[in-house]
Amino acid sequence: MKHKILVALLAIAACTSKSPQQNEEPRQFIDLAGLDYTIRPGDDFFMHVNGKWYNSVEIDEDQVGVGSYSYLNIPQRKFLETILEEVSGGQHSKGSIEQKVGDFYASGMDTTTINSRGIAPIQPILAQIDQISNLNELENFLVSEMKVNNQSLIGLRISPDDQNSTINIIHLSQTGLGLPDRDYYFKTDSSTLGIQKAYQKYLATLLVMAGENESNAQTAAQTVYALEKQLAESHKTRIERRVVKENYHKVAVADLDKKHTNISWKSIFDNLGLKADSVDIRQPAYYDKLNTLLQTQGLEDWKAYLKAQTLVANANYLSTPFRKAAFEYNKVVSGQSKQLTRAQQMVQQVDQNLGFDLGQLYVKRYFNEAAKQRVLDLVNNLQKAFEQRINQLDWMSDSTKTQAKEKLYAITKKIGYPDKWREYPVEINRENYFENVLALRKNEADYQFKKLGKAPDKTEWGTTPSTVTAYYNPSLNEIVFPAGILQYPYFDQNADDAINYGGIGMVIGHELTHAFDDQGAQFDKDGNLKNWWSKADYEKFKAKTQLLIDRYDTFTVLDSVPIKGAMTIGENTADNGGIYIAYDAFKLTPQGQDTTKIDGFTPDQRFSYSIARIWRVKVRDEYMRTYVVTNSHSPAMWRVNGPLMNFDPFYAAYGVKPGDKNYKAPEERIKIW
Secondary structure, eight states: OOOOSSOOOOOOOOSSSOOGGGOSSOOOSSOGGGOOTTSOTTTOHHHHHHHHHHHHOOOOTTOSEEESGGGGHHHHHHHHHHHHHHHHTSOOOTTSHHHHHHHHHHHHHOHHHHHHHTTGGGHHHHHHHHTOOSHHHHHHHHHHHHTTTOOSSOEEEEEEETTEEEEEEEEEEOOOOOSSSGGGGTOOSHHHHHHHHHHHHHHHHHHHHTTOOHHHHHHHHHHHHHHHHHHHHTOOOTTGGGOGGGGOOEEEHHHHHHHOTTSOHHHHHHHTTOOOSEEEESOHHHHHHHHHHHHHSOHHHHHHHHHHHHHHHHGGGSOHHHHHHHHHHHHHHHOOOSOOOHHHHHHHHHHHHHHHHHHHHHHHHHOOHHHHHHHHHHHHHHHHHHHHHHHHOSSSOHHHHHHHHHHHHHOEEEEESOSSOOOOOOOOOTTOHHHHHHHHHHHHHHHHHTTTTSOOOTTOOSSOTTSSOOEEETTTTEEEEEGGGSSTTTOOTTSOHHHHIIIIIHHHHHHHHHTTSTTGGGBOTTSOBOOOSOHHHHHHHHHHHHHHHHHHHTOEETTTEEOOTTTSHHHHHHHHHHHHHHHHHHTTSTTTTOOOOBTTBOHHHHHHHHHHHHTOEEEOHHHHHHHHHHOSSOOHHHHHHHHHHTOHHHHHHHTOOTTSTTOOOGGGOOOOO
């Protein structure tokens, strides 16, 4: 998910609120009052830095967490809400960015009209399901829904071929489930059982609101759940899905049709307007199971499933009772006790559906153009530091080092916002929220379908500019840092180098390392799934990653809930590599080579402090239980303490010694990159 010698950031030219960079008083980058001196740095550095904040901060009722990283999107959405309130209240030429985002926002804010329509917007879809009388008609319904980007039983996306990154192909992935992960259908602990019960209650509630009597709705919900559980049996686990080569199976469509006699693949693709001779079926067992169940499961059961999933997919676009039902289920999964305001819900919807239009307005108001070049300079510095680390590796041969450095310097860097903005050729009507959503969904499906058979557009972004995130894409060998993350605590134009290199520098180093984690390392510099390693070097690499897996398997949250080292290995590798790369780049700066203290802390102490500060996060227990099952990142505490255990400069900076809880002897400190 998702570093510096300089730094510049959001300069807000804006509305009625100020950005974090417009504080009247200079920011003190070490939160002296927040430090918990009762906790030794070597025992738990996360809580040493964040403990007083962690133990006193309250999570808002309408949130699942608070703090940095993704939770910076919470105050960020206030800036976006200001933009949307302004443009929705003005007069704009039809088809302009301001008109589209303003009118879409306004249509969603008009809850009086939305409530007056009730279930009417999706009645035609439900009626279409009722009329299904055979598998062919069921298939036609699935196609009609895929045309508006609703995928229930068939998970289809178009992206580069893993073995030929110059062309986009169809990828089919496992899908069909309503719970957060396949494991939720099989675990029997009290928390999971509560989620299973809440989910079935949610389905039944939706079906009653769609016109079913209580008894039939309860029966149908149980049927749908049982059907999903059968599908879940065929699903690969998240750990199994990390093995890239075992999740790539390119097959001829004709052969797929022969194998799956109950799924007319060629017909489906033709009806979608997709011309393909072959596809990548990532998890074949799921589609084998689906093919069998289409024959063995009664048609009425499938209709109940489609009706339930249609209601789930559209609940948040309908009247208040539907949205309330969706929230009541979400409360059990996440622990969130209060719904977001309608305005904040609509900020999310605009960002999700018209994100690059909204992004243009955001960048104009809140992004300092100078930051883009400054961060690019920083990325270049981190690349040089990474090159030096590759040169110094004692476990990699010279031939593989050459390949690694070629890949490192072939990485495309995207910073701030796209050079070419995506357009949304959609007519937005201020009075019809549901129809707007449908039109935007159809536009999204059309946009994706048009990629088939073409070369990937290397100017395209996979996240909106206002989002607080960052990512690496192995198929395109690119790193992306949107404007949203270029703010404190990651990036501040007034901060010293130690703070910035420990902040955005760590994030840049993290994303660069993703090119060489357990998955990224299997792709070459052109984004192809191709071995560029010597056999001996790759075996050494796997042995080192196994050490990290074993180490993280010993970490727990909520006292006894274990982290899955094999599921989080990619992010853990990136965290452990990123910290060293950022530090090496920091040591190339004048301040990094100095020992002058600021606020009583040395540059090296401030560097480690900044790492703990950027992961200052607190979440609800319910959310954390879901997080460790479904998220490829370790929880925040272990994104700090885990890498620092292996980071020699931390030991020296804070005097960590034997007897400290997180102390590891030099030979136990795991280093890959």
